[in-house]
Amino acid sequence: MNEELKSIKDLLRVISESSDKVFIVGHDKSDLDSLASAIGLQALCESLGKTAYIILDEPEATMEPIVKKLRDDNATKHNIIDMSGFELLHDNESTLIVTDTNKSDRVAVKDYLDDFSQIIIIDHHGTGENTIKNASMYIPQSKEENDQTPKVKVSSASEIVAQLLLQAKVECDKDIYTYLYGGIYLDTNRFDKNVGEKTHDITHKLCAKGADTFAVKELFLADFDEDKVISDLVFNGTVLKAYAYDAFNNYTIGFTLNREKPLTIYNREAIAKAADRMMQYRIEAEFAMGHIDCETIKVSARSRGRLDVGKVMEYIGGGGNSQSAAAQIQGLPLTTLEDILLVAIEKGIHIGDEVIPPKDSTVISAPKQYKKNHQN
Ligand SMILES: [Mn+2]
Known part of the structure; x- marks a missing residue:
């Protein structure tokens, strides 16, 4: 049975009364909220005389940069361990805070989960089928019963966790x-979004305690850098071509690649995000491509669904559905791959079930260099 904790006071009492050894775990694909709340809880448990460990078990390669930085800065100070550390330290008396x-x-x-003497859940997401059983839960519901407007x-x-630390009058770093x-x-x-009545009050108190809002903005600059890579690729490397199929159907398709430095290596995400970004514009379909290592090119294709990009990607050895598809190609220069895609589309593009060749094509927007080499 899950026991519902009604207030911060109840939650604080349950934590205070828990065992001397506590493990704290957030969700997989950890983010700043998950790890920051775990670090706050670790400090709270220590102030209550407990030994508390934070479990963070993620592959280095996929760990978010912000999470990695927090982990590296705090591993010793806040007992951040991985699963191998957990296996050495846990016993049947320990408490788990999720x-x-x-x-x-x-x-x-x-x-x-069955090995802990007690489990305490602190969360702001709704419960469901996979909700951990036999736990004490503090999950303030976002919606009152019979309440049409969610508060x-x-x-x-x-x-x-900030409320907990303030309530317990813990002085932290x-x-x-x-x-x-x-x-x-x-x-x-x-x-x-999701700013509740108390949110401003709590953030005000965090600032009064010395929270460095400037540093938080700095932490988020990593996103800006990634965004710039994508923006550069999109704005400096996109050719927009309009293909006329009949008097009424004129489909604009985007081709995005780094034309100036074709050998630049991108992470896969960046190429997919460039394709997604292009779909904000008035185009039918988009092909974004770039090297993901010296040998391999990745193509991410997107469409509103009228042009079947899944079929186009199959043509070059990839796959997907009509709206979202991808391929990885090896041993081919990037610009040759673009030419292959252009030929595939000139030969006839899949529109629904049919293959229809365009009657005409026009470059409607392109970097200068491209225009010089591809006069219509
Ligand atoms: Mn969260």
């Missing part, structure tokens, strides 16, 4: 207030 999720399949310790009760796990502010900043999309 933060920022309530789902059993999203926690690193999913195979050990935001709490923005984030970080907001709850300023860094912790900064991280918690960052967790709220992330989950409210910079105070744009």
Whole structure:
């Protein structure tokens, strides 16, 4: 049976009364809210005389840069361990605190849930089928019964943990207030959504305690850098071509690649995001491509669905559906791949079930260099 905790006071009491050894875990694919709330909880547990460990078990390669930075800065200070550390340290007397999720399949310790003497869940997401059983839960519901307008009760796990630290009058490192502010900043999309009555009050108190709002903005600059790479690729490397199929159907297709430095290596995400970005514009379909290592080119294709990009990607050895598809090609220069795609489309593009060759094509927008080499 899950026991529902009604207030911050109840939650604080349950944590105070828990065992001397505590493990704290957030959700997989950790983010700033998940890890910041875990760090705050670790400090709270220590102030209550417990030994508390944070479990963060993610492959280095896919760990978010912000999470990696927080982990590296705090591994020793806040006992951040991975699953091998957990296996050495846990015993049947220990308590587990789950933060920022309530789902059993999203926690690193999913195979050990029966081994804890007690589980406490702190979350701001709705419960469901996979909600961890036999736990004490503090999950402020976002919607009252019979209430048509959902009221935001709490923005984030970080907001709850900030309330806990304030309630318990724990004096922390300023860094912790900064991280918690960052967790709220992330989950409210910079105070744009899910901001509840208490959220402003709590963030005000975090600032009064010394949260460095400037540092939080700095933490988020990593996103800006990634965005710039994508923007550069999109705005400097896109050719827009209009293909006329009949008097009424004129389809504009985007081809995006780094024409100036074709050998530039991108991460896969960046190419997919460039394709997604292009779909904000008035085009029918988009092909974004770039090297993901010296040998391999990745193509991400998107369409509104009228032009079947899945079929086009199959033609070059990839796959997907009519609206979203991809391919990886080896041993081919990037510009040759673009030419192959152009020929494939000139030969006839899949529109629904039919293959229809265009009657005419016009370059409607392109970098100067491209225009010089491809006069119509
Ligand atoms: Mn969250």
